[in-house]
Amino acid sequence: MTGVVPVQKPFRGTYTVLITPFTEGGDSVDLPALARLVEFQIAEGIDGLIPLGSTGEFLSVSREERTAIVECVVRTAAGRVPVLIGTGDEDTRAVVAMSREAEALGADGVMIIPPYYSVPTEDELFHHYKTVADAIGIPIMVYNNPATANVDMGPATLARLSTIPNCRYVKESTLEVTRVRDIIAACGERMEVFAGVLGYESAWLGAIGWVAVCSNVVPRLSRDMFATAAFEADRAKALPLYRRLAPLLPWVGGPRYVSGTKAAFRLMGMEMGVPRPPRLPLPASDLPALASVLQTMGALPATARAAE
Numbered sequence: 319m320t321g322v323v324p325v326q327k328p329f330r331g332t333y334t335v336l337i338t339p340f341t342e343g344g345d346s347v348d349l350p351a352l353a354r355l356v357e358f359q360i361a362e363g364i365d366g367l368i369p370l371g372s373t374g375e376f377l378s379v380s381r382e383e384r385t386a387i388v389e390c391v392v393r394t395a396a397g398r399v400p401v402l403i404g405t406g407d408e409d410t411r412a413v414v415a416m417s418r419e420a421e422a423l424g425a426d427g428v429m430i431i432p433p434y435y436s437v438p439t440e441d442e443l444f445h446h447y448k449t450v451a452d453a454i455g456i457p458i459m460v461y462n463n464p465a466t467a468n469v470d471m472g473p474a475t476l477a478r479l480s481t482i483p484n485c486r487y488v489k490e491s492t493l494e495v496t497r498v499r500d501i502i503a504a505c506g507e508r509m510e511v512f513a514g515v516l517g518y519e520s521a522w523l524g525a526i527g528w529v530a531v532c533s534n535v536v537p538r539l540s541r542d543m544f545a546t547a548a549f550e551a552d553r554a555k556a557l558p559l560y561r562r563l564a565p566l567l568p569w570v571g572g573p574r575y576v577s578g579t580k581a582a583f584r585l586m587g588m589e590m591g592v593p594r595p596p597r598l599p600l601p602a603s604d605l606p607a608l609a610s611v612l613q614t615m616g617a618l619p620a621t622a623r624a625a626e
């Protein structure tokens with residue numbers, strides 16, 4: 319049944335927007351490495367997984383590779399945590415096709431950035447999301463990231479989108495933390511907020527989740543920090559966790575969000591390959607500084623620490 323969301327446990331907590339491992343030279347998706355990454359995430363207590371976001375280089379994989387990635391993550395997760403699939407595209411028809419495929423392959427939801435070149439109007443955005451929602455029966459996480467999508471879906475626009483039954487969540491990725499407050503006020507219980515950047519800050523204003531890049535590398539610390547702030551409201555515990563995590567954030571954000579994350583895995587002894595062009599690997603001159611951050615956090619294995 320499409321267009322109607324079945325009753326399911328709400329999404330909440332820290333969801334890792336997964337990198338996509340590639341084989342040496344970037345020729346193929348490294349599916350065994352991806353399966354190991356999923357197992358690592360679940361063993362470290364992550365709340366959910368989102369492959370094929372921008373961190374997963376979704377614009378640099380073929381449709382056949384997309385299908386293999388979805389199959390691998392869903393199969394490996396095996397229902398232990400929710401899996402949402404990034405299905406954004408410039409063409410509404412393509413988003414419908416990829417979202418239907420994700421549902422057919424067992425995904426629990428989809429995350430959809432708006433068309434990122436055409437600068438759609440509010441009416442066009444509503445038509446886009448409603449068309450997709452009418453075609454599937456799993457929840458949609460709307461993704462607001464004006465820096466990459468060239469359109470800013472503010473609280474009023476999200477309030478309108480929240481009237482679409484499947485549009486149950488938003489990943490809010492501006493650097494305006496008060497957006498969380500304003501989206502909640504505009505949407506009420508129709509749409510829940512996941513932070514896309516400011517996880518710690520957003521937790522205090524009512525975000526029920528965090529779609530994080532840093533949790534690729536340190537899933538348990540990322541999850542514990544957000545949960546302690548959002549669900550326990552314990553600043554005395556949450557702030558030290560955030561301060562421990564904060565030095566890593568510049569290495570897995572901004573222009574280094576893919577290259578820095580993959581370099582961190584290499585330093586940790588978990589090879590995930592390098593980014594596909596136009597993205598380039600993290601410069602070798604940056605590796606000692608990143609290694610120092612990981613060592614201070616206790617993220618490097620004992621053999622790597624001994625080699626320092």
